[in-house]
Amino acid sequence: VVFDTDDEDLKPGMTILLKDGDRPIATVKFTEKFAPNKPLECLKCYGTSQIEHPGSLMVATERGRYYMGGEVTGLNLPIREFPCRTPKEVRDSLPDDKDVVAFQCRNPVHRAHYELFTRALDDENVGEGGVVLVHPTCGPTQADDIPGNVRYKTYEVLKEETADPRVKWDYLPYSMHMAGPREAIQHMIIRKNFGCTHFIIGRDMAGSKSSITGDDFYGAYDAQDTAKANAEKLGVTPVPSLNLVYCEEEGYVTADFAEEKGLSIKKLSGTKFRQMLRGGEDIPEWFAFKSVVKVLRENA
Amino acid sequence: VVFDTDDEDLKPGMTILLKDGDRPIATVKFTEKFAPNKPLECLKCYGTSQIEHPGSLMVATERGRYYMGGEVTGLNLPIREFPCRTPKEVRDSLPDDKDVVAFQCRNPVHRAHYELFTRALDDENVGEGGVVLVHPTCGPTQADDIPGNVRYKTYEVLKEETADPRVKWDYLPYSMHMAGPREAIQHMIIRKNFGCTHFIIGRDMAGSKSSITGDDFYGAYDAQDTAKANAEKLGVTPVPSLNLVYCEEEGYVTADFAEEKGLSIKKLSGTKFRQMLRGGEDIPEWFAFKSVVKVLRENA
Numbered sequence: 248v249v250f251d252t253d254d255e256d257l258k259p260g261m262t263i264l265l266k267d268g269d270r271p272i273a274t275v276k277f278t279e280k281f282a283p284n285k286p287l288e289c290l291k292c293y294g295t296s297q298i299e300h301p302g303s304l305m306v307a308t309e310r311g312r313y314y315m316g317g318e319v320t321g322l323n324l325p326i327r328e329f330p331c332r333t334p335k336e337v338r339d340s341l342p343d344d345k346d347v348v349a350f351q352c353r354n355p356v357h358r359a360h361y362e363l364f365t366r367a368l369d370d371e372n373v374g375e376g377g378v379v380l381v382h383p384t385c386g387p388t389q390a391d392d393i394p395g396n397v398r399y400k401t402y403e404v405l406k407e408e409t410a411d412p413r414v415k416w417d418y419l420p421y422s423m424h425m426a427g428p429r430e431a432i433q434h435m436i437i438r439k440n441f442g443c444t445h446f447i448i449g450r451d452m453a454g455s456k457s458s459i460t461g462d463d464f465y466g467a468y469d470a471q472d473t474a475k476a477n478a479e480k481l482g483v484t485p486v487p488s489l490n491l492v493y494c495e496e497e498g499y500v501t502a503d504f505a506e507e508k509g510l511s512i513k514k515l516s517g518t519k520f521r522q523m524l525r526g527g528e529d530i531p532e533w534f535a536f537k538s539v540v541k542v543l544r545e546n547a
Numbered sequence: 548v549v550f551d552t553d554d555e556d557l558k559p560g561m562t563i564l565l566k567d568g569d570r571p572i573a574t575v576k577f578t579e580k581f582a583p584n585k586p587l588e589c590l591k592c593y594g595t596s597q598i599e600h601p602g603s604l605m606v607a608t609e610r611g612r613y614y615m616g617g618e619v620t621g622l623n624l625p626i627r628e629f630p631c632r633t634p635k636e637v638r639d640s641l642p643d644d645k646d647v648v649a650f651q652c653r654n655p656v657h658r659a660h661y662e663l664f665t666r667a668l669d670d671e672n673v674g675e676g677g678v679v680l681v682h683p684t685c686g687p688t689q690a691d692d693i694p695g696n697v698r699y700k701t702y703e704v705l706k707e708e709t710a711d712p713r714v715k716w717d718y719l720p721y722s723m724h725m726a727g728p729r730e731a732i733q734h735m736i737i738r739k740n741f742g743c744t745h746f747i748i749g750r751d752m753a754g755s756k757s758s759i760t761g762d763d764f765y766g767a768y769d770a771q772d773t774a775k776a777n778a779e780k781l782g783v784t785p786v787p788s789l790n791l792v793y794c795e796e797e798g799y800v801t802a803d804f805a806e807e808k809g810l811s812i813k814k815l816s817g818t819k820f821r822q823m824l825r826g827g828e829d830i831p832e833w834f835a836f837k838s839v840v841k842v843l844r845e846n847a
Contacts, residue, residue, distance in 0.1 A: 303598065
């Protein structure tokens with residue numbers, strides 16, 4: 248978290264009060280103020296200083312010209328649309344002698360996701376009796392993401408519908424940077440703090456494309472590779488996402504298995520799904536949970 | 548020139564007064580306001596949206612979030628440290644039946660520059676009886692450039708010292724973008740408007756390097772090549788800079804000639820020159836004009 252400002256009057260030695268509306272959240276006693284080297288910051292964080300990258304664009308055009316640091320003293324937790332428990336509260340709610348596999352998401356959970364994170368418990372790296380922590384980020388989203396308050400409702404109804412004791416749900420106040428491999432590392436550090444031992448990483452995790460050319464900034468497996476290379480140092484084990492597909496004959500299976508057995512795969516694109524959602528068409532239950540579809544329709 | 552603002556209250560239909568201090572310069576009757584696509588702008592202008600480029604950094608971090616356009620009505624010319632004549636005034640002062648070769652610069656003129664632009668008159672593309680227009684830019688400079696008011700004095704004393712009827716001097720209110728080949732084109736268009744038929748282009752004209760890695764954004768001859776490719780369309784002929792060196796035996800000659808003849812080349816780097824200037828050492832007259840050195844010393 249960066250405290251940035253254009254204010255020439257804020258100076259080290261001053262103490263300010265951070266508020267959320269009228270609610271006092273924290274004081275900051277400033278100890279330093281500097282003009283950041285934004286090109287260097289973007290290169291180190293995002294691997295590029297091109298403002299075609301949403302992170303570099305944010306640093307360059309939305310953040311002020313000064314960064315300030317200091318001593319932060321918490322006063323009250325903010326009141327959020329998603330109730331976000333503290334790391335300690337989440338840690339205390341998790342089994343402390345079992346593996347905890349974190350699943351990061353920023354979209355509603357559909358069948359394929361659900362299969363993916365429950366099957367992650369069978370991964371060779373995850374111990375007997377492990378649990379999943381579904382831990383959606385709920386900070387400001389990308390322009391085309393579903394609004395946070397609607398996503399929150401989809402998660403809550405799904406938690407109730409599935410009622411699986413191996414699946415825990417909590418929310419993370421965090422806004423994606425789309426920083427690819429470096430963001431995977433950041434997510435692993437954050438989830439470690441929330442008591443997780445494992446972290447599911449998919450293809451293109453936190454990936455982004457040039458806003459102009461559409462070219463990818465990172466390779467599809469960069470996040471997985473970087474996570475593996477740093478797993479020991481971080482004390483968090485990455486679990487690669489299974490590439491699951493749905494077929495008539497056997498339900499969700501891996502793409503490799505389906506190809507080997509010549510199974511008939513069913514596909515439904517995100518675009519087609521949104522069209523059907525808007526058009527009031529029946530959404531096949533192999534694709535989405537009824538409870539989730541209902542929430543999305545009621546809040547369209 | 549871009550009118551940029553963060554002001555939410557400025558709207559199309561409004562007319563504003565632009566002032567320089569208390570002096571009214573122009574009115575602008577706004578007809579449009581929009582949020583620019585800065586990544587696209589940077590790519591098109593600078594060939595990169597990396598904010599390691601000084602132009603992209605300026606667009607991203609110094610310009611406001613809106614651009615506005617409208618009808619501009621001039622009231623008074625600004626009063627400048629460098630008196631900048633209008634394009635019409637400059638055109639009227641130049642011979643209209645001879646070639647006019649523009650020399651762009653943003654540093655004091657030393658011997659090598661002087662030789663370079665006077666010998667440009669002998670270029671095969673320049674007609675008999677041509678003149679040079681020395682046309683330094685005098686807008687805000689890079690951090691390590693010599694301040695405008697000092698440069699202005701060096702040009703004025705040199706004009707007097709050399710008093711060459713083939714050399715005309717004028718000043719251009721313009722700040723470099725370091726946009727390489729695209730900036731060469733812009734300079735040619737501007738100089739055409741000031742009555743020039745030819746434009747001298749050196750190696751690395753308007754070139755720039757990454758502020759972090761030091762890598763060049765453009766090839767050494769990109770500006771010359773782009774200028775040649777567009778010369779006919781622009782109606783301005785580029786004149787490549789001669790690569791001149793100084794030797795004891797014959798004074799300024801081309802580097803190729805010096806090598807062929809095995810002449811003993813003398814060199815003095817810009818860094819060494821500035822050291823000698825600060826140290827009060829004698830500057831060799833083959834390198835710099837006495838009048839220019841005197842001004843630089845008096846204004847150090």
